[in-house]
Amino acid sequence: MLNVFISYSHKDDEFRGRLDVHLALLKRQGVIRVWHDWRIGAGKDIHGEITENLESADIVLLLVSPDFLASDYCYDREMARAMERHREDSARVIPVILRVCDWHGSPFGDLKAVPRDGQPITKFADRDEGFNEVAKAIRDVATELGGGTRVAELAGQAAESEQARPKPTPTAGSGTLRLKKAFSDFEKDRFMEDAFESIAEHFKESIAALKAANPEIETNFRRIDANHFSAKIYMGGKEKARCRIWFGGRTSLMGGILYSTSDLGDNSYNDSLSVADNGYSLFLKPSGMAYRAGAGKEQLDPREAAEYYWDGFIEPLRH
Numbered sequence: 001m002l003n004v005f006i007s008y009s010h011k012d013d014e015f016r017g018r019l020d021v022h023l024a025l026l027k028r029q030g031v032i033r034v035w036h037d038w039r040i041g042a043g044k045d046i047h048g049e050i051t052e053n054l055e056s057a058d059i060v061l062l063l064v065s066p067d068f069l070a071s072d073y074c075y076d077r078e079m080a081r082a083m084e085r086h087r088e089d090s091a092r093v094i095p096v097i098l099r100v101c102d103w104h105g106s107p108f109g110d111l112k113a114v115p116r117d118g119q120p121i122t123k124f125a126d127r128d129e130g131f132n133e134v135a136k137a138i139r140d141v142a143t144e145l146g147g148g149t150r151v152a153e154l155a156g157q158a159a160e161s162e163q164a165r166p167k168p169t170p171t172a173g174s175g176t177l178r179l180k181k182a183f184s185d186f187e188k189d190r191f192m193e194d195a196f197e198s199i200a201e202h203f204k205e206s207i208a209a210l211k212a213a214n215p216e217i218e219t220n221f222r223r224i225d226a227n228h229f230s231a232k233i234y235m236g237g238k239e240k241a242r243c244r245i246w247f248g249g250r251t252s253l254m255g256g257i258l259y260s261t262s263d264l265g266d267n268s269y270n271d272s273l274s275v276a277d278n279g280y281s282l283f284l285k286p287s288g289m290a291y292r293a294g295a296g297k298e299q300l301d302p303r304e305a306a307e308y309y310w311d312g313f314i315e316p317l318r319h
Contacts, residue, residue, distance in 0.1 A: 002142050005057035006036040007078040009067035014209035015098045015121060016063060022131040023138065031142050054081055058145055059092050059138065062108060065099040069106065083107050092141055096134050098122065180279030188275045189250055191282045195302040196247040196257050200229050202306035207231055231313060241316045245309065250275060259309055271312065273305055
């Protein structure tokens with residue numbers, strides 16, 4: 001697994017969060033491990049953590065924008081050291097052009113940038129298309145640097161799995177037969193735990209992006225413990241929205257992933273998500289206690305569940 005360090009200006013945190021999403025498959029496949037300063041835990045030495053992870057990085061992504069070039073920390077510390085390691089051939093530096101700026105005269109101006117031809121992400125009609133190009137380029141570099149061993153293993157495993165998969169015997173008038181399965185308690189618990197972490201990460205990244213795009217508001221995301229987090233939004237110094245989300249387990253009376261707009265502890269909630277299955281896959285089912293956009297959908301994957309709760313959280317901002 002290769003270590004990827006992301007150097008960026010906090011004013012571009014929305015872009016960094018979106019890139020993180022596009023790198024999710026590479027992370028799930030064990031090809032790369034991504035680090036940026038959002039990973040620094042409370043009480044940690046910020047500069048020490050950044051230095052340690054920059055020094056251990058195999059790939060350094062420079063998220064280039066006018067704000068990145070203007071940042072003394074990004075330019076003089078992170079970028080300067082990254083370029084030293086690039087010249088030593090101990091790391092690969094990849095400039096990712098986010099917004100239009102005069103970057104060609106910089107120390108990394110001669111490096112091949114992504115997306116193609118150094119076109120800024122903001123110039124794409126669909127920004128996801130640009131980030132997809134970035135993700136593909138990182139996969140190519142990972143393959144070149146040795147992470148490709150893992151990529152090849154996964155491709156081989158997929159091919160072997162496909163070959164080994166029993167082929168259903170076709171019958172007249174029938175399609176491919178899918179057999180139902182009984183999901184174990186372990187599978188259900190792991191699904192809910194992973195879903196809770198996905199929701200927490202979605203809130204953390206979305207609230208940062210909301211703040212970056214709207215300087216007039218203040219936000220607060222707080223990870224209370226492994227099973228709880230809270231989020232707040234302030235406008236003009238006045239609290240406009242709040243929520244508290246926690247994982248109550250699968251079998252308890254207050255089970256599921258619960259959502260509350262109060263600070264009354266775990267004894268009161270406005271909505272909840274429980275794990276269910278249809279015999280083919282696991283999903284999260286809303287209780288329907290509170291209104292949410294798109295509340296008619298009863299089978300949510302973790303990403304949809306995160307958006308379901310997020311839509312409810314920011315609803316007060318729409319009024």
